[in-house]
Every structure is written in C-alpha cells, then in structure tokens.
Amino acid sequence: MNAEKRRIPGTTVFDGEQARKGYALNRMCFSFNDAANRAEFLRDEDAYCGKYGLSPQQREAVRNRNVLELIEAGGNVYYLAKFAGIFGLDVQDIGAQQTGMTKDAFKARLAAAARN
C-alpha cells in the first residue's frame, strides 16, 4: 500500500489515478483541437459524447459545463480549456466559475496579488 497522497488545498494533482479516471473525457476534449470536431460536438452533443464513451459522471459534468465537476470526473485543465474554448470561455471565465466569483471580482483579486 502506498503512502497517503499529499493534499494541496484547492488543488487536484493530475496524476495516474486522475489520468485513468479521466481518459475518455480528456480524449474527447483533445479532439477539439480540430474545428470540424468542435462543430460536430455542437451539432449533436449526445452523439459526440457517446462516441467517446464518457462515463455518466463525465457526461453530466459536460452537460453542466461545470469545471470543478469535470476535474472531479478526471478532466485535465489543459484539455478542458479546449472544451471551454468551444463556448468562447477563457481561463478567467473558468477561474471565476471555479471560485464562485464574478469575472470582474476574479480579475480584481489577480491584480491585488501584485500588492502583496
């Protein structure tokens, strides 16, 4: 039995366990490098998710467009960023969503880090 995993507050380290859990979801998101695949997803989301064999948890997280749920389902942020890109969301939008802040409040907090 391995030692207990190190916990870092507010952080999910994308390790082998996450990589195994999230493989289908990340594989789908990796496919969004291709504009034709992004269009196909938008045409028929159910069929596209089905093609990649998403788990029910992953399918629900995709349906909810919820980044914390997607991470919980094994998503890696680099691939999830391609999913977010389909909806024109940038990393500040997803930062705001994950921290429960407005985008303006999230940006203000970033700017405040300069004064520490």
Add this chain to the structure above:
Amino acid sequence: MATIVGAITTSHVPAIGRAIDRKLQDDPYWKPFFDGFPPVRSWLAEVRPDIAVLVYNDHGLNFFLDKMPTFAVGAAPEYRNADEGWGIPTVPPFKGDPALSWHIIESLVADEFDIVTCQEMLVDHAFTIPMALLWPEQRWPVRTIPVCVNTVQAPLPSASRCYRLGEAIGRAIESWDTEERVVVIGTGGLSHQLDGTRAGFINKAFDQKFMDSLVDDPGWATQYSTLDLVELAGTQGVEVLMWLVARGALTGKVSKLHSNYHIPISNTASAVMLFGNQG
C-alpha cells in the same frame, strides 16, 4: 565548437497570443508586460544567434495521454503550429536543424537522459508565443530545436532532474563542432493556477526569490519536489521547471542582463529574464 550566447526565460500563456493578434501591446493592461521585451530584442540583434534551443511544455497539441514522454526532443526539418481549439491564429513554420538535433540526442542519451525523439512534432503556444515575443515580425532568423518537458501528467520530472537535463543540453551544444551561436530559451510560469478552487493563485514572494536565485544560486529551486512547486507556484507555475532547464544549460560565467516581472496577465504572474553566458 558552438557557443551558447545566453538564455532567455519567459512566460508563454495563450492570452499573450490573443493580445499580439489584437495589437494590444500598448494597451494599459498589456504594456507593462510587453515593455519587458525590447531590451531582449536589442540583445538578440547584437548577438545574432543562429539557433534557438527552446524548452517548453506541450499543452495537448502534439502529445496526448496515450503516449506522454517525460522529455522529448524534436529532430524535424520543420515545425508547425496548429489549431489548439481556441482560435489563436497560427504562426509561420519554424526551420529545424536535424543535424544538431541528432547530435543533442546522441549526447543526451550518452549522458543517460533517455529522451523521446520526434521527427514530426507540432509546436504549441508555449513554443510559438515566446518566438513571437522575441521576433515580432515572425520572420524567424534562427533554426530551432524544441525540447518538450511533461508538465501535464504527474509524476513530473524533478527540479533537480530538469536542471541536470539543462546541464546535459549545455554540454551537448558546446561539443557541436561548428562555429554557430546558440541561444537557449525556457518558457512558462511564473506562478499561476488555472484549475480548482485555488484558481487564480499567485505567489509573488516565491517568484521573486526564484528569479533572484537563477542569477547566483541556480540550484536553489532543486530543493523542492514537484509537488512542493505546485503548492508554492500553482499547478501551472510548476512550469518553472523549463526555466531551470534553460538556466542549467549555461556553463560559463552567467550574468543577468535584464529582467521584468508583472502581475497579472490573464491568470498569471508574468516574467522575462535574459542571461549572458561568457565562456
């Protein structure tokens, strides 16, 4: 023998590519970041390197989780950028130098760095944005050797291992039997985190200590495990590993010629540093 003229380390986040595309260099939000680069460009115009060895981390353009190399070295005659899914315009292709690539590969493996070799390799924003910051006209005057480090999937290579990879790259370049001039570029960081409830995390004190350490005490960060670095610099701030590789490649008398640090661009504490290397 080839000469390493110095190293440049810089942030590489996609938002910079968007800002370049929209010509926002003088926008008040972006100006403090872009103002970090003219001194580096002047230095490049002066030292005129022939080759750039560029150390970066792929974010899911060339590599996926089906096959994830810890270290990979390009050995292609040309490297292209491609759509990463969010619509930043692609940049012109980059010339490679397969002969030097294979020399570096031979030398690294002899040095017991068992890297993956890539005769085809797409290069993502972590490669293209620094190039566009250094040569804004995008007519690349250097041939390039991409060196890719895994920061996608833990376990990541340790800071100590990355520093020693840099030293091995330095030895490889300096044993290349030409008169060519090489600049080493490391891209990523500084502190930032995109994912989780800690998204938006920035650690100015760590960044400044890290930047200072690279001048006179470049092994300082090797005291930390990669999980320590995630905790200190954020899940993406761990890209400081690329800076350690680049700095490790400098084997001569190293001097800091320029640096700039600015918070924030996008979710990131941004920085650029320029080091001279006197043989």
